[in-house]
Amino acid sequence: MSVVMVLLRRELSLAWARGGGALLAVGFFVAAAVMLPLSLGPTPARLAGVSSGVTWVVLSLASLLSLDRMFERDFEDGALDLLALGPLPLEIVSAIKCFAQWTVSGAPLALAAPVVAIGLGARMTVAPMIFAAAALGGLAFAFLGGTGAALALASRRGGVLIAVVVLPLLTPPVIFGGAAIANFNEGLPWVGALSLLAAYALGCVALTPFAMAGACRNAQS
Amino acid sequence: MIETLKIEGLALQRGERILFRQLDLRAQAGEAVALVGSNGAGKTSLLRAVAGFIRPAEGRILFEDKDQAVPADDARRLGCHMLGHQDGLKTGRSARDELIFQARWTGGTAALALAAAERLGLTRLLDLEVRVLSAGQRRRLALARLIASPRPLWLLDEPLAPLDTASRALFGTLMAEHVAGGGIILAAVHDPLPIPVRTARVGAAPSGAEAVGP
Numbered sequence: 001m002s003v004v005m006v007l008l009r010r011e012l013s014l015a016w017a018r019g020g021g022a023l024l025a026v027g028f029f030v031a032a033a034v035m036l037p038l039s040l041g042p043t044p045a046r047l048a049g050v051s052s053g054v055t056w057v058v059l060s061l062a063s064l065l066s067l068d069r070m071f072e073r074d075f076e077d078g079a080l081d082l083l084a085l086g087p088l089p090l091e092i093v094s095a096i097k098c099f100a101q102w103t104v105s106g107a108p109l110a111l112a113a114p115v116v117a118i119g120l121g122a123r124m125t126v127a128p129m130i131f132a133a134a135a136l137g138g139l140a141f142a143f144l145g146g147t148g149a150a151l152a153l154a155s156r157r158g159g160v161l162i163a164v165v166v167l168p169l170l171t172p173p174v175i176f177g178g179a180a181i182a183n184f185n186e187g188l189p190w191v192g193a194l195s196l197l198a199a200y201a202l203g204c205v206a207l208t209p210f211a212m213a214g215a216c217r218n219a220q221s
Numbered sequence: 222m223i224e225t226l227k228i229e230g231l232a233l234q235r236g237e238r239i240l241f242r243q244l245d246l247r248a249q250a251g252e253a254v255a256l257v258g259s260n261g262a263g264k265t266s267l268l269r270a271v272a273g274f275i276r277p278a279e280g281r282i283l284f285e286d287k288d289q290a291v292p293a294d295d296a297r298r299l300g301c302h303m304l305g306h307q308d309g310l311k312t313g314r315s316a317r318d319e320l321i322f323q324a325r326w327t328g329g330t331a332a333l334a335l336a337a338a339e340r341l342g343l344t345r346l347l348d349l350e351v352r353v354l355s356a357g358q359r360r361r362l363a364l365a366r367l368i369a370s371p372r373p374l375w376l377l378d379e380p381l382a383p384l385d386t387a388s389r390a391l392f393g394t395l396m397a398e399h400v401a402g403g404g405i406i407l408a409a410v411h412d413p414l415p416i417p418v419r420t421a422r423v424g425a426a427p428s429g430a431e432a433v434g435p
Contacts, residue, residue, distance in 0.1 A: 006325045010318075017313050078307025085272060085303055086326045220274045 003087050004096065011100035018069050022108035029062035029109055033116045044121050051120035052130060052181045059113055059134055060141060060170050066105060067145040067166075068152070068159035070097060071212075075153050075219060084220065094212035095205070098146040106138025122185070129184040132194065133177040136201045140173045143204040150215035172200050223284050223291060223300045223373045224250045226271070226405055231280035233266050239278070240266055241424045250373070253396060253406035255418040262424030264409035265305070268376045271407065273297045284374075296374070302327065303376040308363035312352035316343065316362055319351055320369065329370025337369035338362075341391065356383040368395055375399065377408040389415060 016022070036054055037047055074080040083093050113134040114127035122130070148166035155161055180193035228246040232239060240263030248254050256264045269275045271282055273293065284296035291300070310319050320343075324334035338344055341361045346354060354362065360383045367375060375396075381389050393415030396406055400416065408414060409423075 003326060006322065010322045013314065013318070014311065073311075074309075076307075077309055077311065078305055079309035079311065081272070081274065081303055081305060081307075082309040082323060082326065084274070085297055085301055087298055087328065089298075217274075220269075221276065 004092075007083075007086075007088065007093065007096050008100060011097050012103060014073075015066075015070075015097075015100045015104040018066050018073075022104055025062050025065050025105040026108050026112045028065055029058055029112055030116060032058045032062065033120060036120065048121035048123075051122040052117050052126060052185060053178050055113055055117040055120065055122070055130065056133070056137075056174060056178050056181060058116075059109055060137070060174055062109055063106060063138055063141040064145060064163055064166065067101070067149050068162050070101060070146055070149040071153055071216060072149065075216075080216060080220060084216070090213035090216055091209040094146060094150065094216070095143075095209040098143045098205075098208070098212075101146065102139055102142035106142050107135065110134035110138055126181060126185050129181055129190065129194075133180050133197060136194075136197050137173045137177045140197075140201040140204045141170060143201075143208040144169045147208045147211050147215070150212040150219075153215060153219035173197055176200060222286050223296055223405065224287055224403075225283075225285040226374060226407070227281075227283040227285065228267075228271070229281045229283070231267075231270070231282065232278045233263055233270055233275060234278040235263075235266060235275075242279070244280070244423065246421055248405045248407060250403040250405055251400055253400050253408065253414065253416055253418040255414055255420050256407065256409045256423050257411075257420055258423035264423045265378050267423055268303065268305070268378055268407065268409055271374075272301060272303045272376055299328065300372050301374045301376060302367050302370075302372045303378075304363055304367065304380060305378045308359055310351045310359055310362060312350065314351060315347065316349055316351055316354065317347040320347070320362055320365055323363075323366040324369035327366065327370040327372060329366075334365065334369040337365040340368065340395075341365045341388075357385055357388060360384055361388055364392060364395070367399075373404050375404060375406045375408075377406065379410065380408055381410070381412050381414070 033055060040046060074083065084090055110131055114130045117130050118124060118127060144166050148162035151165055152161045176193050176197035180190045180197060183190040183193060226248045228244060231244040232242040256267060258264050266275055270277055282293065284291040284293060320338060321331045321334045338347055341364060343361055343365060346358060351359065380392065384392060397416045400406060
C-alpha cells in the first residue's frame with residue numbers, strides 16, 4: 001500500500017472521529033435550516049424564494065464546524081513532526097488532510113443539501129444543481145478551511161480566528177454557487193457560474209497546500 | 222544512507238536569544254552521541270535543527286553518505302527518526318493502528334511493527350486505545366516505531382524519561398543494536414544512557430544569555 005493510502009486512511013479515521021464526523025456537520029446544517037421557517041414565517045411562497053440561497057449559506061457555515069482541530073491536534077501531540085519527517089512533503093500531507101475532511105464532512109453535506117433545499121420549498125428539478133454546487137463548493141471550503149486552521153496554529157482561541165480568516169475567502173464560492181443555483185432555477189444560463197465555482201475550487205486545491213505547509217513549518221520552528 | 226552527520230559552526234537563535242554559537246559536532250555511523258547541558262541550553266533546539274524544523278542562525282548541518290553529500294531534505298524525510306517529548310500518538314485510536322501507521326509512514330511494514338511491539342512487550346496492549354496507556358507504555362509504543370522502520374539517524378529527546386528500569390535496559394539493548402548496525406544516535410539526556418556514548422556539551426556554562434541586536 002502506498003504511503004498516500006496509508007496517510008489517507010489515517011486522516012479519514014481521524015476526520016471521522018473529530019467532532020462526530022459527518023453527523024455533526026449534517027446535524028448542524030439541518031438544524032440551522034429548520035430555524036429558517038421559524039424566523040421567516042412558514043409562508044411557502046416566501047420560503048421557496050430564498051430556499052436555495054439560504055441552503056447554500058448555511059452549508060458554507062456548516063462546513064466550518066470541525067475545521068479547528070484539523071492541524072491543531074497533530075501540532076499539539078507531536079504528530080505534525082512525525083508527518084513532516086515522512087516520505088511526502090507537507091504540501092501533499094496538507095492536501096490529503098483537506099481531502100479527507102471533504103470526504104467526511106463535505107460530501108455528506110452535499111448529499112444533504114438538496115434534501116434540505118427541497119424541504120424548504122425549492123423545486124425538485126434544482127436538486128442536481130444544488131448537489132453539484134455543494135460538492136464543488138465543499139472542496140473549496142475544505143481547502144480554505146484547512147488554510148485557516150494551519151494559520152491559526154499555536155494561537156489561542158484558534159476556532160474563532162479560523163472563522164474570521166476563512167469567511168471572506170468563502171465569499172467567491174458562495175457567490176458563484178448561489179448564482180449557478182439561482183440561474184438554473186429560473187432557466188437562465190448557469191454553466192458560467194458553475195465553471196467559475198469549479199475553477200475557484202480547483203484553484204484552492206492547487207494553491208492552498210503551499211500556504212498550509214508554510215504555516216505548519218512556521219508553527220513548528 | 223547517512224554515514225556522517227556534520228554540524229559546522231552552528232548557532233541557534235530562539236526569538237531574541239542566542240542559544241549557542243560555534244557548535245561543531247561530527248557523528249559517524251556506529252556512534253552514539255549524548256548531548257548534555259543545563260535546562261534551556263538548546264539541546265532540544267539542536268535536535269529540532271538537525272531534523273530541519275529550526276533554521277540555523279549561522280553554520281551548516283550536513284548529511285553525508287560515503288563522502289558524498291546527501292541533500293538535507295532527503296536525509297530528513299527518509300533517513301531520520303525523531304522522538305521528542307511528545308510521541309505523536311493519537312489518544313483516540315488503538316495502539317495497533319497508531320504503531321502500524323507510524324511504522325508504515327516512516328518506511329516500515331505492518332509485520333515489522335508487530336515484531337517491534339513484541340520485542341517491547343506491547344503485544345498485549347495493542348488492542349487498547351492509546352488514551353488508557355501509561356506514560357511509560359506510550360513511550361515504549363513510540364520506541365517500537367524506531368525499530369519497526371529502519372532509518373539510520375535517531376534523534377532522541379530525553380528518551381529514557383518515563384521508562385522503568387527493565388524498559389531502560391531493553392532500550393539500551395535496542396540502541397546498542399542500532400549503533401552496531403551502522404546507525405547514528407543523537408540523544409539529549411540528563412540521565413546517562415545505558416550504552417557507551419561520546420558526550421557533547423551544548424551551550425556554554427550558564428553564564429547568562431547574550432542579547433542580539435536587530
